[in-house]
Amino acid sequence: MKRNIEWKEKLDDGVKRTIRITFLGQGKVKWQFKRSDEEMWDYDTPASSEDWKTLEEKMNALYNRRRAAFRDLELIRAMRKEHDQL
Numbered sequence: 001m002k003r004n005i006e007w008k009e010k011l012d013d014g015v016k017r018t019i020r021i022t023f024l025g026q027g028k029v030k031w032q033f034k035r036s037d038e039e040m041w042d043y044d045t046p047a048s049s050e051d052w053k054t055l056e057e058k059m060n061a062l063y064n065r066r067r068a069a070f071r072d073l074e075l076i077r078a079m080r081k082e083h084d085q086l
Contacts (some may be wrong), residue, residue, distance in 0.1 A: 005058055021055060027075060040046075052080040 011083045018026070020032040020041075033042040047055075059076045062068035 001073050007054070007058065009054075019051060019054075019070065020047070024073065027079075029076075041065065049084060052076075052083050075078070 004020050006016050006018065006023050008016055008041045010016055016036040018034045018036075020034075022030040022032070024030055030043070031045075033045055034040075035042075056073075056076050059068055059073045063070060063073045
């Protein structure tokens with residue numbers, strides 16, 4: 001996939017959080033998180049199960065609009081399944 005996937009959500013404490021996923025190739029993705037009350041991006045926090053679910057939903061929507069390859073959607077599904085088994 002050529003572009004990053006990014007979305008914003010509002011947390012329970014009222015702070016907005018930006019989530020960015022970058023496809024690095026060879027079956028790897030990089031998660032990035034940034035809260036609106038912090039200056040720096042967080043590259044170390046692992047993604048939650050809810051984050052993986054949202055990513056799969058977004059990838060499915062992109063695939064249905066022909067903006068993502070099926071192999072990228074399958075990669076996310078496999079990675080989510082692997083994450084849920086941990």
